[in-house]
Amino acid sequence: xxxEMKLYTISIYTENNIGLLNRVSSxxxxxxxxxxxxxxxxxxxxxxxxxxxVSEMTEFQAEKVAKQLEKQIEVIRAYYHTDEExxxxxxxxxxxxxxxxFEQRQVQNIIKESHANIVTVSREFFVIEKTGRxxxxxxxxxxxxxxxxxxxxxxxxxxxxxxxxxxxxMLAAF
Amino acid sequence: xxxxxxxANQITEKQTEHISGAEAVIxxxxxxxxxxxxxxxxxxIMPIYDELYKYQDQLQHVLTRHExxxxxxxxxxxxxxxxxxxxxxxxGPGATNLVTGIAxxxxxxxxxxxxxxxVGKHLLGSDAFQETDIVGISTPxxxxxxxxxxxxxxxxxxxxxxxxxxxxxxxPVLIDITKNAQFDTFDFEYEKCTSIRxxxxxxxxxxxxxxEAAKLINVAKKPMIIFGQGVILGKAELEFxxxxxxxxxxxxxxxxxxxxxxxxxxxxxxxxxxxxxxxPNILTNxxxxxxxxxxxxxxxxxxxxxxxxxxxxxxxxxxxxAEIGKNVKADVxxxxxxxxxxxxxxxxxxxNSHEHWMQEFKKLDAIEFxxxxxxxxxxxxxxxxxxxxxxxxxxVTKGKAVIVSDVGQHQMFACRYAEFKQTKSNITSGGxxxxxxxxxxxxxxxxxxxxxxxxxIIGDGGYQMTIQELGTIFQTKAAVKIVVLNNEFxxxxxxxxxxxxDKRYASTEMVNPDFVTIAKGYHIEANRVTKREDLSxxxxxxIACKDSYxxxxxxxxxxxxxxxxxxxxxxSDMRLS
Numbered sequence: 001x002x003x004e005m006k007l008y009t010i011s012i013y014t015e016n017n018i019g020l021l022n023r024v025s026s027x028x029x030x031x032x033x034x035x036x037x038x039x040x041x042x043x044x045x046x047x048x049x050x051x052x053x054v055s056e057m058t059e060f061q062a063e064k065v066a067k068q069l070e071k072q073i074e075v076i077r078a079y080y081h082t083d084e085e086x087x088x089x090x091x092x093x094x095x096x097x098x099x100x101x102f103e104q105r106q107v108q109n110i111i112k113e114s115h116a117n118i119v120t121v122s123r124e125f126f127v128i129e130k131t132g133r134x135x136x137x138x139x140x141x142x143x144x145x146x147x148x149x150x151x152x153x154x155x156x157x158x159x160x161x162x163x164x165x166x167x168x169x170m171l172a173a174f
Numbered sequence: 175x176x177x178x179x180x181x182a183n184q185i186t187e188k189q190t191e192h193i194s195g196a197e198a199v200i201x202x203x204x205x206x207x208x209x210x211x212x213x214x215x216x217x218x219i220m221p222i223y224d225e226l227y228k229y230q231d232q233l234q235h236v237l238t239r240h241e242x243x244x245x246x247x248x249x250x251x252x253x254x255x256x257x258x259x260x261x262x263x264x265x266g267p268g269a270t271n272l273v274t275g276i277a278x279x280x281x282x283x284x285x286x287x288x289x290x291x292x293v294g295k296h297l298l299g300s301d302a303f304q305e306t307d308i309v310g311i312s313t314p315x316x317x318x319x320x321x322x323x324x325x326x327x328x329x330x331x332x333x334x335x336x337x338x339x340x341x342x343x344x345x346p347v348l349i350d351i352t353k354n355a356q357f358d359t360f361d362f363e364y365e366k367c368t369s370i371r372x373x374x375x376x377x378x379x380x381x382x383x384x385x386e387a388a389k390l391i392n393v394a395k396k397p398m399i400i401f402g403q404g405v406i407l408g409k410a411e412l413e414f415x416x417x418x419x420x421x422x423x424x425x426x427x428x429x430x431x432x433x434x435x436x437x438x439x440x441x442x443x444x445x446x447x448x449x450x451x452x453x454p455n456i457l458t459n460x461x462x463x464x465x466x467x468x469x470x471x472x473x474x475x476x477x478x479x480x481x482x483x484x485x486x487x488x489x490x491x492x493x494x495x496a497e498i499g500k501n502v503k504a505d506v507x508x509x510x511x512x513x514x515x516x517x518x519x520x521x522x523x524x525x526n527s528h529e530h531w532m533q534e535f536k537k538l539d540a541i542e543f544x545x546x547x548x549x550x551x552x553x554x555x556x557x558x559x560x561x562x563x564x565x566x567x568x569x570v571t572k573g574k575a576v577i578v579s580d581v582g583q584h585q586m587f588a589c590r591y592a593e594f595k596q597t598k599s600n601i602t603s604g605g606x607x608x609x610x611x612x613x614x615x616x617x618x619x620x621x622x623x624x625x626x627x628x629x630x631i632i633g634d635g636g637y638q639m640t641i642q643e644l645g646t647i648f649q650t651k652a653a654v655k656i657v658v659l660n661n662e663f664x665x666x667x668x669x670x671x672x673x674x675x676d677k678r679y680a681s682t683e684m685v686n687p688d689f690v691t692i693a694k695g696y697h698i699e700a701n702r703v704t705k706r707e708d709l710s711x712x713x714x715x716x717i718a719c720k721d722s723y724x725x726x727x728x729x730x731x732x733x734x735x736x737x738x739x740x741x742x743x744x745x746s747d748m749r750l751s
Contacts, residue, residue, distance in 0.1 A: 026314040067496040073318040076372040
């Protein structure tokens with residue numbers, strides 16, 4: 001079993017219950033694993049939630065974490081995947097002072113070249129949205145930093161697997 | 175008019191009744207077959223206690239002297255009966271006092287349902303009097319937990335709680351019920367839970383796995399079994415015995431597996447682990463096929479994993495898929511309920527004999543007897559040894575008693591030397607190592623098996639952690655026999671200080687009270703033994719007593735438990751002295 005540390009994406013299909021986040025995160029805490037990002041949302045199945053958790057660990061640990069997660073009563077299935085096995089994205093929002101947009105030509109070029117979208121523009125500020133891989137949102141952050149970047153926030157990773165999950169069939173059989 | 179028709183329909187179709195949440199809790203407990211529970215009242219659980227008062231002819235509530243005692247008593251009851259133990263407490267400190275017992279039940283897979291009162295829903299999160307987030311606190315140590323804030327949730331959640339606690343790999347469940355949900359009334363209707371879509375209690379048996387396992391077993395020249403509590407929890411003692419007798423494989427157990435197979439069964443090769451027997455530990459690293467049955471390769475069993483049974487093919491029978499490969503890689507995993515898998519593998523395994531291999535065990539057993547057991551059980555020095563106390567108990571009980579041990583040196587002596595003839599006879603805190611476990615657990619065990627002799631064996635340290643439960647014994651007249659092996663030390667820690675910390679006895683020496691007087695203060699008959707010649711008579715008197723009895727045995731102060739696998743060492747490096 002591979003003992004190399006790398007990023008794993010843990011995908012968990014769960015019931016939608018209060019307190020489950022605490023139970024899920026406690027499994028990482030118990031093993032002293034840091035959570036890089038965590039996203040929960042509805043999944044492709046009605047009334048089934050999906051957690052997407054990114055954490056750095058060995059494959060040995062990832063396998064054990066997935067088993068412990070799946071053992072929880074309200075967890076339907078838990079999977080772990082490497083970056084190569086998934087399609088993944090993050091979204092970042094950048095709030096920049098409006099005067100830099102109007103006064104600095106540079107800023108308009110940065111936005112154009114980064115394929116980012118302007119979400120809103122007001123007299124005081126404008127908000128840019130960029131979806132992509134970490135290095136892309138990171139790059140835009142660096143590019144905008146000198147131009148009165150008032151706020152920056154990035155979502156957790158969301159991902160889907162290249163391989164089918166078969167979870168819907170599994171649930172239908174329950 | 176409309177309302178009237180509806181009520182009539184409900185009565186004919188659903189058999190509902192309009193009752194309070196508190197009464198519903200009692201009805202749920204009765205529907206689940208509970209007739210005994212342990213607990214401690216307080217503000218936020220008063221409505222339920224009020225109903226307990228009304229239902230006392232059907233449901234006995236035992237008032238322990240501390241909520242921790244309620245959990246351990248429920249555990250003792252569960253371990254001796256195989257039923258779900260129930261403990262109840264109020265919010266805040268009442269609830270937090272349950273945590274140690276819950277953690278103990280979680281790591282030792284004991285079926286238990288804990289019910290806690292909680293402040294009213296409108297007060298949640300306001301830091302109200304005796305409010306604590308017990309659901310948050312207990313999450314990592316429960317199989318499942320849930321906060322009920324509406325009375326109407328009670329039947330479904332209680333049904334799920336019992337189903338989850340007892341099914342699959344058992345464990346503790348905590349249900350927190352806000353005060354308003356206890357007071358509010360609703361139309362009660364109860365249906366037992368039989369499945370939860372996100373929870374697979376028992377994995378399906380895969381015949382291919384059985385055949386793979388059988389193939390390895392049939393060609394093994396030096397096979398060895400390590401069985402754990404899974405055999406007891408799965409009620410698979412008979413299937414297990416049939417399996418080992420057909421294959422004639424030496425069978426050794428974990429501490430929690432003790433009593434699943436009679437101590438004197440010819441294939442019983444003793445106990446593995448840090449203070450287990452010499453032969454099975456040494457031969458773990460010589461066997462060619464290691465068959466683990468309902469056990470989890472705890473670090474106290476394996477010692478250094480890097481050198482653990484590396485030469486062997488490992489077959490792992492377990493009900494919990496998360497245990498497979500957790501610590502030791504399994505070459506073949508047989509998932510499922512052992513009662514089924516052991517019965518189903520039987521046609522695939524050959525009748526066999528391993529005469530030569532069994533001799534290896536006997537040779538090492540002789541070494542252990544010579545170097546360790548002889549001096550422990552038949553000492554020639556003046557001080558009484560813990561081992562000889564257990565030997566004298568065996569002589570009187572003939573291996574029929576339930577032995578409830580606490581945690582420490584005396585626990586290792588009890589587990590090493592107590593004789594067991596029937597299953598569910600060894601009750602001890604194995605995984606968590608909870609000092610203070612034995613006295614309350616013995617109360618639960620006695621109430622669960624009133625026809626059996628229940629003997630609590632406790633050290634002078636652990637005894638004082640839950641000594642207040644003498645009050646419960648006195649009040650309920652539970653005829654528990656209490657043996658305190660007093661060496662005036664926290665003996666196990668002292669042993670480690672002696673062996674690994676150059677005898678720096680930091681905070682391990684105990685200045686003890688007069689235990690006999692304390693027991694008598696609770697009107698429990700009591701005696702103290704300091705001399706060897708008085709020991710067997712004292713034990714006979716204790717066992718002959720119809721009521722509870724306290725016996726203090728003043729043992730040699732600085733004796734050590736051997737053999738021993740030092741932490742981080744390999745099982746094959748077990749020390750005899």
